[in-house]
Amino acid sequence: MGFEVPLKPNHWTLWPSERRAQGDPSGAGRQDGREALCQGSGVSLPCVGAGCRHYRLSRLSRRCPRRARRRPSRGTVGSRGNYGGWEKKRRRLEELLADGMAVDGGCGDSGDWEGRWNHVKKFLERSGPFTHPDFEPGTQALDFLLSTCKVLVIGAGGLGCELLKNLALSGFRQIHVIDMDTIDVSNLNRQFLFRAKDVGRPKAEVAAEFLNSRIPDCAVVPYFKKIQDMDESFYRQFHIIVCGLDSIIARRWINGMLMSFLHYEDGVLDPSSIIPLIDGGTEGFKGNVRVIIPGMTACVECTLALYPPQVNFPMCTIASMPRLPEHCIEYVRILQWPKEQPFGEGIALDGDDPEHIQWIYQKSLERASQFNIKGVTYRLTQGVVKRIIPAVASTNAVIAAVCATEVFKIATSAYVPLNNYLVFNDVDGLYTYSFEAERKENCPACSQLPQNIEISPSAKLQEILDYLTNNASLQMKSPAITATMYGGNKTLYLQTVASIEERTRPNLSKTLKELGLVDGQELAVADVTTPQTMLFKLHFTT
């Protein structure tokens, strides 16, 4: 197959059917008969766009000869305004036929009713001046959505509920949703798939149940899991992944997973190894959406510096000179709780336990009054302890709608997708702005370039640790560092397991030279921010 790797982002190709079989351990998920159908088409076209043109053609020709025949020649594909007299008559005839045959009108033998997909079909069955250059109108695209396209929604919270609804009403049926959370009362003001009776149950499961019962033939599959609990064969099965997350670490992790799927042949990216990622985020009245085409457009790690660093109060302020009510609450949370262990030894502070918050609140009030600080309230206490991000239904609705529209555009090739970052703000009036976030030349996740660390051999290991955590484009959380030496792997430092941490801690104050590291040495670094171990090459400076 002669793939063309597009140069411009708005010409990228998507998961043509020939996803590399050998690179796909999941097998069935992604092959789902598509290859066979493609071969059956007997037409050799470049694979472009959702569902791939061969795929749609061949599939139709198999199921519905009447429709397959109507395509007069390849010459009309994607051309504009090809409404000749013949075409017109044919279309009318076709509509009349379809009306009488609503049950099997290209939508399978499901419980579809007349008119169900009318709003969607207009975008898929008509040519238009602003469509994707490779878009080809017809019934195949809807067919692809209804019966083949598999989408993963990460997060079943405020954005997730909206995403699931939007996708289901846009024609997607094979929707999988993963979320590790259970439902809390404070979710009910925006997560509209949940009711008071559902509090305490897993979000993903309740969302799937609700959607599957409200929308006929919708087959949402829930996973009450962390994204890290699923392996790569799970993620490989999807055509598109869309995220409604509130955690940067989780975003980085899934981003790393998708980047690891990229396959290069002679330095050329194999487009069939790409799974697009649509990422939405909101905070109060602000939000953003980005479309990430792994290996082609900026990924989460390329733009890591865009996320503002988390603000923590300096310890000396908290401990000895509080000025704000927040400082008093942090004092109680960080210093007083572990010291007093008010709910028994070893019981950790639980932000969802009202008794715990009440205790923190009372103690914070006491501390605040010592310093004449006003403004400690229960609400503020809870906000500080749980690091609550304010949220409201309307912003989620906007961001999820943009995300779902992008999924639709990519899945159907109906329009050119967002390139590639949109920000939204309705604090004062309405404001949207989109721009093209640029790829980072030496991005640790998507650049294929080795990561170098320039460092003096007399530097201590601690400096490498600091570099990995503080560097704006790495921002690791608890990196574990190993080196291959003397024919084996040696763990230089690992902090997630207490016993190993203790054993390897002395290494931090040793110099690289003392540790036996040499110029050009590769260090393997594992961290929660990425599913892959990252390799860093040491370059000794003199």
Added chain:
Amino acid sequence: MARPGPKEQRYDRQLRLWGDHGQEALESAHVCVINATATGTEILKNLVLPGIGSFTIVDGNQVSGEDVGNNFFLQKSHIGQNRAQSATELLQELNGDVSGNFVEESPEKLLDNDPSFFNRFNLVVATQLPESTLLRLAEVLWNSNIPLLVCRTYGLVGYMRVVIKEHTVVESHPDNMLEDLRLDKPFPELIEHVQDYDLERMDKKDHSHTPWIVIVAKYLTKWFSEKSEQLPKNYKEKEAFKELIRQGILKNDNGTPEDEENFEEAIKNVNTALNRTEIPRGIEELFNDDCCLKLTEQSSSFWILVRALKEFVANEGQGSLPVRGTIPDMMADSNKFIKLQNVYREKAKKDTAAVGSHAAKLLQSLGKAPESVSERELKLFCSNAAFLHVVRCRSLAEEHSPNSCSRDAIISHMDNPDSEIVLYLMLRAVNRFYKQHGRYPGVYNYQVEDDIGKLKSCLTGFLQEHGLSVAVKDDYVHEFCRYGAAEPHAVAAFMGGKL
């Protein structure tokens, strides 16, 4: 403050955005939504979830298969039933605190038989309404002073228009507001407070725990006595001023400067700290507005307070608005910080009281009860004095009349090839199509080609009638026919969120 009740728990995340005050306003509102289309129910969803007081859906249509296809709040079993009732049932499930009502009547009929029906609402939202009905509705609401929100999803295009004579905003929750520190015009209490500090005779600990506001104020005095009678204005002067502060950093025995975070903060904040205290232009405009100058018995408390504010500025304020009374967090020990904070707080209280006494006099002269402006309202008003905002819109009739449409603005927007005003023109052309043909263009596949020509002539007619000599690309005409008045769910949901 006690532990939150169930309601406060449920609404916790939004209360952090708009506060109890905003929530009360929401809970006392009654909104009318015309047409339970996907756009209509998505809007309602986003009002019912946060707990609007009550809603009423007006819709005379029966549910079609197409409706169920794009609307989350309609089900297959509803096909053939009234759309208002069906949607109300499913929306009501979202929140038991909300009272949901429906009227199985078309807005046209209501306008014919009982136009006063709409007077009971705080807001009317009209979705997917034909132009002629919309103009009638808009006139009724305009005359009764009820805000109207026009929402429309047309293919991939969303349209939203607020029609309101006047909307006054006190709590605009500004995003990046500048601090109100008055370092350029220090008030007597601040001068006195700063004088209590003697940076020369402080021990090291106190020196490094003095708030930067005090440091800047101190060095400004020095600047005035040594360098210039004016505030540092340009880059060069500001750099010189920063250097002056830098020299004040304590030095250790070797002569190297100590690590004094508060001085670093002072230097970093010089640029914004020296902003002139001025009346924002928008507020100046409010002061000169007829509603402020000519108070009547009908005047709202907003305008009475604007007038009181104006009088404060002319008298006690000596040309400035009341002090806001808040300062940012900064490196300082608790005691020094709280004392400084109190200086600003007390001044804000005093200024608010002064505005209050102007307001009381005004209320008296208008024959209004003094309690018609509450303490809380006064306080909110004064602390937001720099951010007051008034929205005024033209009526739809004015916008639609060939004599008063914003011709020049449209033409100049069309000069910009990226301007989305072309979508507005296309929507107007589509409306004209509807008026002429009783349907929207391209609803059925077989009509698309013929309708392109028809829509083009509607567009030309519209442009001519309104004296708009602009060129609209044929591509847009084709695209709007392709839409065929489709209301894709995601676009409707987007509109719903923009409320």
